[in-house]
Amino acid sequence: MTALKPAAPKSTADAHRPNAHYVARGRLVAVVTHLCVITGVLLSIFPFYWLIVMSTSTTGEIFGYPPKLTVGSSFAENVRSVVSSVDLLQALVNTIIVSTASAALVMFFDSLAAFAFAKFDFPGKKPLFILLIATMLVPGSLSLVPSFILMSELGWVGTLQALIVPGAANAFGIFLLRQMAAGSIPDELVESARIDGAGFFTTYWRVGVPLLRGGLAFLGIFTFITAWNDYVWPLIVLVDPERQTLQTALQNLNSLYLTDYGMVMAGALISVVPLIGVFIIGSRHFIANIAAGAIKG
Numbered sequence: 001m002t003a004l005k006p007a008a009p010k011s012t013a014d015a016h017r018p019n020a021h022y023v024a025r026g027r028l029v030a031v032v033t034h035l036c037v038i039t040g041v042l043l044s045i046f047p048f049y050w051l052i053v054m055s056t057s058t059t060g061e062i063f064g065y066p067p068k069l070t071v072g073s074s075f076a077e078n079v080r081s082v083v084s085s086v087d088l089l090q091a092l093v094n095t096i097i098v099s100t101a102s103a104a105l106v107m108f109f110d111s112l113a114a115f116a117f118a119k120f121d122f123p124g125k126k127p128l129f130i131l132l133i134a135t136m137l138v139p140g141s142l143s144l145v146p147s148f149i150l151m152s153e154l155g156w157v158g159t160l161q162a163l164i165v166p167g168a169a170n171a172f173g174i175f176l177l178r179q180m181a182a183g184s185i186p187d188e189l190v191e192s193a194r195i196d197g198a199g200f201f202t203t204y205w206r207v208g209v210p211l212l213r214g215g216l217a218f219l220g221i222f223t224f225i226t227a228w229n230d231y232v233w234p235l236i237v238l239v240d241p242e243r244q245t246l247q248t249a250l251q252n253l254n255s256l257y258l259t260d261y262g263m264v265m266a267g268a269l270i271s272v273v274p275l276i277g278v279f280i281i282g283s284r285h286f287i288a289n290i291a292a293g294a295i296k297g
Helices: 012-016 020-055 075-085 088-119 125-137 140-154 161-167 171-184 187-195 200-211 213-229 232-237 246-251 261-296
Strands: none
Touching: 020 261, 075 261, 088 161, 088 171, 088 200, 088 213, 088 246, 088 261, 125 171, 140 161, 140 232, 161 213, 161 232, 171 200, 171 213, 187 200, 200 213, 213 246, 213 261, 232 246, 246 261
């Protein structure tokens, strides 16, 4: 009778070889993930592509059937119509001034207040922060009339100051940066700066700002885009046609009886292109600081 032989032990390579089932499952998950990402990207890009198509087409081509999905040849004509209908260059300069000043002031004042709330103790700190958060629950439309009355008393109706100063600080930015400062700025650094004789502003500038660059980049982009796209408040407070921003100026392209939609879409495309550039430039700093923080952590 033949004796049974013990099974040969598996080699080290066989023991560490991945199971074919799990390999196939991992590949399937990767393919599905990539397909979802590609679908999301295409759905996000399509509105911008459709804007380009309409801005290069005539009104008849826009409303034609079947819909035209290729770029037309009327972009230059539509841009000339925009320039002849509104003072596009002046409106663009006004919008750049308002958006840049608003973003700079918000980043400065919000980061200053956030650093104080996160790393310093002072009387009434908690009640003030709670009151600050409570203001986020108030709809912005409720402040339009009081803000207009205040601008009228200051003599700022019709000026760009009426768009810049009221938005120089906001509760959202303070809350965002305060949360970031509480977690990303070590108390030891603040104490070391105090021991070295640094005052509040020196500590803020030397310690707080470098560690909040990612949040400041996001807040700056967000504020710039918000100020650029603002329509209701400039429409109310800007009574001088020479001080109009881009959004209120483009509103004049709409006619009561007949609207040239190709011209309107060309104006909309002109207003969108600078925002894309600002986002590309600012997002590099935002992503770079997030990656640096992740590596350090």
